[in-house]
Amino acid sequence: MSRMIAIFALTTFSLLFLAGTASADATKGKEVFVKTNCNSCHGMEGKGDGPVAAALDPKPRDYTKGDFKFDANGDGKPGTDEDIALVIKNGAAAYGGSAMMMPNPTLSDADVQLLIVYIRSLKQ
Numbered sequence: 001m002s003r004m005i006a007i008f009a010l011t012t013f014s015l016l017f018l019a020g021t022a023s024a025d026a027t028k029g030k031e032v033f034v035k036t037n038c039n040s041c042h043g044m045e046g047k048g049d050g051p052v053a054a055a056l057d058p059k060p061r062d063y064t065k066g067d068f069k070f071d072a073n074g075d076g077k078p079g080t081d082e083d084i085a086l087v088i089k090n091g092a093a094a095y096g097g098s099a100m101m102m103p104n105p106t107l108s109d110a111d112v113q114l115l116i117v118y119i120r121s122l123k124q
């Protein structure tokens with residue numbers, strides 16, 4: 001019995017730890033998002049309604065829908081973490097999309113990963 005309690009406690013603590021790490025990364029990702037001006041098009045809450053968005057066609061992606069278009073690595077599955085990382089780094093035009101989604105070649109891989117965690121955290 002005490003063994004089961006120990007396993008239960010361990011699982012609970014691990015899950016709490018993982019949840020804590022994910023939300024800390026989402027917070028850091030939001031900082032990168034604002035620092036890199038992604039919000040000017042995608043909006044502070046990622047709804048695709050930033051101040052520049054009104055003038056754009058196609059519209060910036062609304063992250064709350066959790067729906068992504070580009071299959072940047074060509075594996076037949078659009079919107080994987082790798083696809084999103086490639087679009088952020090190389091811009092959407094490299095994959096047949098809008099040139100307004102510009103390349104961000106100076107972002108570090110770590111910052112790109114934080115951006116992805118933040119973007120995914122906005123899905124409703």
Ligand code: HEC
Nearest residue numbers: 036038041058059060061068069070087092097098100101
């Ligand atoms: C000047 C406006 C603008 C800025 C700034 C901008 N984006 Fe975008 N973004 C767009 C537009 C427009 C699209 C839609 C492109 C399309 O559908 O062709 C888009 C699409 C995307 C997508 C969706 C890719 C997919 O497969 O559907 C992601 C993810 C994304 N942007 C992330 C970012 C991040 C992260 C930043 C900041 C580093 C950023 N964007 C900055 C305009 C912008």
